[in-house]
Amino acid sequence: MKFVQRFAYYLVGLVIGCFFVALVYSGKDTRCNYFPNARVLNDIRNKPFEYSETASKILAETWIDTTDIKNTLEFGDVNFDKSDTDFGKKSKIYVIEGKTTKDVEIILTIQNEEHKATLMNIIKK
Known part of the structure; x- marks a missing residue:
């Protein structure tokens, strides 16, 4: 069997295999959270989220909103040294x-328990 024929068989098998993999994973809500930062943020986002009294008072101010909290939980960086x-x-x-959406740097302190996550404090840098 020539090299061209073997290569053609390989490509046919590769295409069929890719098709089946795409078919299996297209309907699932899969995430690839391999890094610790992504795992922690995903874990916090998927739990019931509560606000402490201190955080509620700070959220009542005009410089921050719950949208800023959600964006920080989506795109923020976990500081493991201070955690x-x-x-x-x-x-x-x-x-x-x-x-924040107004480009103000914030620091969130979140208590992550087994069944819920609580925003304890918000600090403006």
């Missing part, structure tokens, strides 16, 4: 840095 993520604790404290 309290010891293994075995029932709740972990994450410090997330982001920006």
Whole structure:
């Protein structure tokens, strides 16, 4: 069998395999969260989200809105050095840095428990 024929068989098999993979994964809501930052933000977004009294008072001010909180939970950066993520604790404290729609840098402190996440504090940088 010549090289061209073997290569043609390989390409036919590759195309059929890609078709079946695309067919299987097209209907699923799959995410590829391989990095720790993406995992933490995805975990917090998928839980019931609550606001503490301190955070509610800050959200009542005009410089920040809940849209800014949602954007920070989508595109923010988790500062693991300042976060309290010891293994075995029932709740972990994450410090997330982001920006508002008015380009003001903010720092969110979020308490992440097993079944809910609570926004504890918002700090303007």
